[in-house]
Amino acid sequence: MQEWYEKIKNSTSQKELEDIRVAVFGKKGILAAEFAKMKSLPNEEKASFAKELNTHKEALMQLLTQKKEEISLKELESAMKEEALDVSLYSFKSNTGAFHPVMDTLDRIVEYFTALNFSLQTGSMVEDDFHNFEALNLPKYHPARDMQDTFYFKDEMLLRTHTSPVQIRTMTKQKPPIRMIAPGAVFRRDYDLTHTPMFHQVEGLLVDEKGKVSFANLKYILEDFLKYMFGDVNVRFRPSFFPFTEPSAEVDISCVFCKGDGCRVCSHTGWLEVLGCGIVDPNVFKAVGYKNVSGYAFGLGVERFAMLIHRIGDLRSLFEGDIRLLEQFA
């Protein structure tokens, strides 16, 4: 009998087990053969013989069932391993997108002013001499035109040198009061570390009844705006000249690199110029036929803001299309 215990224990497949089962429990199996021997035994031995056989029968059956489960579990495991499907699909490494720092900066500027109910105006990049210069109190042969040399077409058409013509276009289209900003691309004949032939500006204009708009209003909003953009900086207004404003000012913030101590970026002055502004010149209102109004205006370069916010050293790198620049912002 003992050998069958071993055989069951050592079997490795269902088929083997089934063969053993038939050999042990089958009609012609060894148990049947053993029980058959009882007939020829003396009566007093029959009971203990049968008992012993039944014990084996039970024990063998139990072992067989146990082994059967063990084997089917193993078979299942190996079948799962073999048949396992790799449902994952090879994918290309995907790149995370990022906003271009110029557009990101522009978005923040627009966000600030639209929250204060400034409307968003757009003009045309190809402008005429009247809107770009003449109506802005920049007559032909005015020396201030020299600073804004541009690309000219026929018939006094040109690539706009600033977003200020949108002031004129909006005022001729609408009645006061006006509260607008105009973001967009502008063009100049410039190319160096801090100038590219195309860059972006945001123009601002507020017009209301005469006496209602003061330099104090302008100063307040620009200071608040610059703190929104640059954080905790000092702001100062310097007297300056623009043909379309009088008085005019240039606005500086304390240097974001050295916090005002003086460094290479701020030419050791502690200050960085960030925008131009002023009270709208009466000649501008005359050019659009506005009477009894007052207003302020301002204009800024978006790339300059982006460079200061993101500490970018060379303005030209913003337009070279090098993906590594964008990856830094992803």
Ligand code: DAH
């Ligand atoms: N248009 C000026 C420029 O491009 C910027 C500017 C200065 C705009 C003063 C304004 C302003 O509206 O009031 O340099």
